[in-house]
Amino acid sequence: MPRELKLDSSTGRHLTNWQNDEWESEFELAQSIGLCGDYLRFTSHPDFKVRSKSCARYNCHGMTFGGRRTAISEPDVVARILAEDAYTPIPAETVQAGDIVIYWAESGDPSHSAVVLVPPKPESLNIPVVFSKWGLHFEATHRANACPYDFQRAVYYRVNPE
Amino acid sequence: MHVLMISNARSTIVSTQNSARLDAAKLLPEYMFANTPAYLFERMRALPPVRELGEKADSQELVQLIEQIDLGKKTPTSVALAYAYTTALSFRPQSEVTKALEGKKFESLAWFGALLALGFAASKNASPTIVTIDQGLPLPERVAAPPSPARNSVIIDLTRRE
Numbered sequence: 417m418p419r420e421l422k423l424d425s426s427t428g429r430h431l432t433n434w435q436n437d438e439w440e441s442e443f444e445l446a447q448s449i450g451l452c453g454d455y456l457r458f459t460s461h462p463d464f465k466v467r468s469k470s471c472a473r474y475n476c477h478g479m480t481f482g483g484r485r486t487a488i489s490e491p492d493v494v495a496r497i498l499a500e501d502a503y504t505p506i507p508a509e510t511v512q513a514g515d516i517v518i519y520w521a522e523s524g525d526p527s528h529s530a531v532v533l534v535p536p537k538p539e540s541l542n543i544p545v546v547f548s549k550w551g552l553h554f555e556a557t558h559r560a561n562a563c564p565y566d567f568q569r570a571v572y573y574r575v576n577p578e
Numbered sequence: 579m580h581v582l583m584i585s586n587a588r589s590t591i592v593s594t595q596n597s598a599r600l601d602a603a604k605l606l607p608e609y610m611f612a613n614t615p616a617y618l619f620e621r622m623r624a625l626p627p628v629r630e631l632g633e634k635a636d637s638q639e640l641v642q643l644i645e646q647i648d649l650g651k652k653t654p655t656s657v658a659l660a661y662a663y664t665t666a667l668s669f670r671p672q673s674e675v676t677k678a679l680e681g682k683k684f685e686s687l688a689w690f691g692a693l694l695a696l697g698f699a700a701s702k703n704a705s706p707t708i709v710t711i712d713q714g715l716p717l718p719e720r721v722a723a724p725p726s727p728a729r730n731s732v733i734i735d736l737t738r739r740e
Binding site: 417434444454470476489525526529551565 | 609610611614620651653655686687688
């Protein structure tokens with residue numbers, strides 16, 4: 417059974433999370449990036465830079481919302497974090513470094529999240545540079561649309577605690 | 579009165595050799611980059627070999643393959659395969675899957691339950707259904723249902739049956 421941390425939202429309600437313990441060796445994880453074939457095209461972009469080694473402990477939402485301690489993968493938990501921690505959707509024109517972006521799938525699944533590093537600007541075709549964790553793989557800085565996740569329905573958020 | 583039948587004919591050829599058609603190297607990136615079960619499910623389900631496996635192997639065989647991985651020493655590749663087999667179950671009749679899973683618990687595979695639930699939802703959308711509609715509604719002989727904004731959108735064929 418995966419290990420779960422005592423992780424709450426700002427309202428004190430528990431947030432379901434898990435630390436991946438599905439395999440015993442990290443060796444294949446480290447080797448697997450070489451097998452990612454088509455995805456490696458993203459790594460050749462000028463803005464792409466790996467920030468950390470591959471790590472199963474946390475995923476993108478664990479990086480964005482969980483302090484890099486654990487993985488958060490249930491859609492309703494991400495929705496609760498946005499609501500209970502008082503994240504507000506913001507227009508692209510007002511985005512600043514430190515705001516977050518959720519990559520919503522057509523199905524309503526929060527397939528990815530990232531933290532804005534360089535806000536969207538007209539000269540960059542309104543595509544920000546972000547940093548994010550790519551599943552079980554690394555953290556990377558990258559153009560927001562140069563990654564394995566669909567940026568088309570992405571929404572920017574800023575936390576606005578009362 | 580028009581009667582629509584949503585067609586979902588499936589082959590039930592069973593052969594363990596079908597499993598060998600899955601290329602683990604192609605499955606691994608999908609698993610490694612997945613932050614959520616829904617992302618993994620959609621990516622896996624879109625792979626032709628996973629669909630082919632689901633159409634040719636029966637639920638009993640797929641469950642046995644998952645069980646072998648669940649009980650053995652796991653690697654990222656073997657877990658990716660287990661999730662591909664789980665996704666392949668979404669192409670099987672739900673009653674057959676439920677029967678094959680009787681008494682089984684794959685607790686070491688963290689996303690097994692979520693993928694199974696997504697599969698049941700998808701197969702429910704695609705299972706044979708009789709829909710009664712008003713006579714006056716004009717219908718083409720063969721139309722595709724529009725993509726649903728709801729989770730697990732499935733493109734289905736609507737074929738008029740006289």
